[in-house]
Ligand SMILES: Cc1cc2nc3c(=O)[nH]c(=O)nc-3n(C[C@H](O)[C@H](O)[C@H](O)COP(=O)(O)OP(=O)(O)OC[C@H]3O[C@@H](n4cnc5c(N)ncnc54)[C@H](O)[C@@H]3O)c2cc1C
C-alpha cells in the first residue's frame with residue numbers, strides 16, 4: 011500500500027489575534043496538530059497599545075483543507091479574524107532578506123552590480139564582504155540569493171512574508 | 182471597598198457565584214491552598230475520586246446528564262497529566278467542563294521544579310481554551326470567562342492553570358456582569374434566508390432523512406422537543422449518531438435506529454438512498470459516513486451546526502447553516518407552519534423503509550445455554566425502562582449492543598465516550614451522573630476489560646453512598662478487538678483475551694458493594710431484578726457468550742450498502758487499504 015498525496019494550492023493568510031502569551035504556540039501548534047503545513051510565518055504587534063498582532067502565514071493545501079484551516083483558526087478564542095489574502099485577490103506581499111556575501115576583485119564588483127539591479131542596499135561592508143538588504147516578493151529574493159551564491163554567498167537571514175490587501179479598506 | 186482575598190478564596194467564591202455545586206478532584210501540593218479554602222466553606226461539595234482521570238469522566242457524566250458544566254480540581258504535574266485523557270474525551274464529545282489545575286509558583290515555572298509539568302502546553306490542543314493565571318487580580322475574570330467559553334457555542338473543556346503563589350497572594354474579587362467577549366462570539370441565530378431555503382428543500386423532498394447528533398443534546402432538552410415537532414409536521418424518518426441517542430424517542434414510528442458502522446440496515450440504507458439529508462448537530466464522523474465517495478450519493482445535504490469547522494470538514498454540503506440547532510429547528514418549524522406546508526406524501530419512501538426494516542438487522546440468535554449479550558441488554562431495558570434510567574457505558578461491543586438494544590426515549594440519559602472511545606469512562610461517568618441526579622437509576626453497562634481501567638472508583642461510590650449499578654457483560658475478551666481480528670486478521674487473537682480476571686463478586690464485596698453473578702439465561706431476569714431492588718451500589722458479573730459479535734457492521738472504509746449482517750460469514754483477512762483504517 012502507498013500513501014496518496016493531494017494537489018495543493020499556496021495561500022497567504024492574515025490572522026489578527028490578541029497579543030497574549032502562548033498565541034504563537036496556539037497557532038503554530040494547530041498547524042502541526044492537524045497536519046497542515048507552514049511555509050512561512052511572521053508575527054508582530056501592530057496596535058498602538060500592544061494588544062493586537064498580525065500573523066501572516068503562508069500555507070499550501072487543497073481547497074477543502076484550506077477552508078478547514080481558516081475555520082479552525084477562527085475557532086481559536088484569541089483570534090479576531092482570518093483573511094485569506096490569496097482568495098481575496100489584490101494584495102501586496104513582501105519579504106526582507108539580509109544577504110552576506112564575501113569575495114574580492116571581480117566577484118565584489120559583480121555582487122555590487124547585481125545588487126544594484128535588484129535594488130538591494132548595502133548595509134554593512136568590510137574589505138572582503140558586504141551585507142545587502144533586499145526587499146520584494148519571495149521569487150525576487152530567491153533569485154537574488156541564488157545569484158549571490160555564484161559570487162560568494164556566506165549566509166542569509168529572511169523575515170518570511172508579510173502581506174496586506176490593496177486599496178483603502180482594511181481586509 | 183471590598184477586602185482583598187487570597188486567590189484560593191477568590192476561586193471558591195467565583196465558583197459559588199457561577200452556581201457550581203460539585204467539584205470532582207484529588208489533592209496535592211500545588212493545590213493545598215485551594216483545598217484549605219474548600220475546607221472552610223460548605224456551599225461547594227467536593228467529591229474525592231481515586232484517580233484524576235476519573236474526576237474528569239465523573240465531571241463529564243455530571244455535565245451530560247444535567248446540562249451543567251462539570252468541574253474538576255487536580256494538582257500540578259501528575260494530577261494534571263492524569264486528567265488529560267478525560268479532557269481530550271470532553272473535547273471530542275463536546276462536553277462542557279472546567280478543569281482547575283495547580284501549578285508550581287510563578288518564579289519556579291520552567292525550572293523543572295517538583296511536580297512541574299507544562300500543563301498549558303500539554304493541554305493546548307485538547308482543550309477548547311486554556312489559561313495560565315499569573316496574578317490573583319485576573320483570577321476572578323478568568324474563571325467567569327472560562328465557564329462562559331466551556332458552556333457556550335460548541336461546548337468543551339477549558340483548563341485554568343493556577344500557580345501556587347497566585348492561590349496565596351491576595352486581590353479584590355468582584356463578580357463580573359454578563360460576558361461580552363471581544364473575539365469569542367458564537368453564532369446562535371441562523372440567517373433567516375437559509376432557514377427558508379432549508380424549509381423549501383424539505384418541503385420538496387421525496388426521500389428526506391433527519392440525521393441527528395450530539396449537538397441536539399448539547400442544545401438542551403427543548404431542542405429534543407422541537408425535533409419531535411419538526412419530525413411530526415414533516416413526516417420524515419429520523420436516525421441518530423451514537424452521541425445523539427435519546428434526542429428522538431425510540432418508540433416513535435419515525436425512528437430508524439442508530440446509523441453508521443453498527444447502525445441499523447434501515448438507517449444506513451435510508452442515508453444511502455435519500456434525496457435530502459438534514460444533518461442536525463452531527464459532524465459526519467468516519468464511523469457514520471463509511472467510505473466517503475459512496476456516502477449518500479443521491480442526497481442534497483443541509484447541515485446545521487454551531488461550529489463552522491464542522492461544516493464541509495469531511496463531507497461537502499449544499500446548504501450550511503451556522504446556528505444553535507434548537508433555535509434553528511424552531512425557526513424551521515415556524516417557517517414551515519407560516520407557509521402552510523403540508524406533510525409531503527412520503528408513502529413510497531416509507532414503503533421502501535419498511536422493506537429495509539423487514540431485514541431485522543438487529544437480530545441475534547437466541548440461546549438457552551448461555552446468556553446472549555444482546556439479550557442481556559434487552560432484558561435490562563425491559564426491567565428498567567419504566568424508571569427512565571441513565572445509562573453509561575465503557576467502550577467495546579457492550580457499548581454498541583447497548584446503543585442498539587437499549588431504547589432511549591429522552592435526552593441526557595445516554596452517556597458514552599464516542600469520539601475518543603475511552604475505556605474506563607463508564608464507572609466514573611455513572612458516579613458523576615448519580616451525583617447530579619440523586620434519585621435516578623444509574624447503570625454502567627461495562628465490559629470486563631474496560632471496567633478494570635477505572636475499577637478503583639468503586640471506592641468513590643461507596644464513600645458517597647451512591648447507588649450506582651454496574652452491569653458487566655463479561656465475555657472474557659476485549660470483544661471489539663477480537664471481532665476486528667476475526668474480520669481482518671483471520672482470527673489471530675493477538676493479546677485480546679482477558680486473562681487473569683479478578684473475581685468481580687469478591688472485588689465488589691471488598692469495596693463494600695453488593696456483588697452478583699449470573700451465568701444461566703434462566704436466571705437473568707431475576708438477577709437484574711435483584712440488582713435493581715438491592716439498595717446501594719451493586720455489581721453484576723453477567724457471564725455472556727464469549728464469541729458473540731456485534732452486527733450489523735459496516736467494515737471500516739466500506740460503503741453503507743456493504744453492510745455485514747448477522748447471517749453473513751465474515752471471518753477472513755482484509756487487504757492493506759482496509760487494515761490501514763481505524
Ligand atoms: C467502538 C465505537 C463504535 C462507534 N460506532 C458508531 C456508529 O456505529 N455510529 C455512530 O453514529 N457513532 C459511532 N461511534 C461514535 C463516533 O466515533 C462519533 O463519536 C459520533 O458518531 C459523533 O457523533 P455526532 O456526529 O453526533 O457528533 P458529536 O461528537 O456529538 O458532535 C456534535 C456536533 O454538533 C455540534 N454542536 C454542538 N452543540 C451544538 C448546538 N447547540 N447547536 C448546533 N450544533 C451543535 C458540534 O459542533 C459538532 O459538530 C462509535 C464510537 C466507538 C467508540
Ligand SMILES: Cc1ncc(C[n+]2csc(CCOP(=O)(O)OP(=O)(O)O)c2C)c(N)n1
Pocket residue numbers: 575576577578579580602603604627628629630631632654656658659660661662
Ligand atoms: C483506553 C483505551 N485503550 C484501548 C482501546 C481499544 N479498545 C477498544 S474496545 C477494546 C476492548 C474492550 O473490551 P471490553 O471492555 O471487555 O468490552 P467488549 O468489547 O468485550 O464488550 C479495546 C482494547 C480503547 N478504546 N481505549
Ligand SMILES: [Mg+2]
Pocket residue numbers: 577628629630654655656657658659660
Ligand atoms: Mg469483554
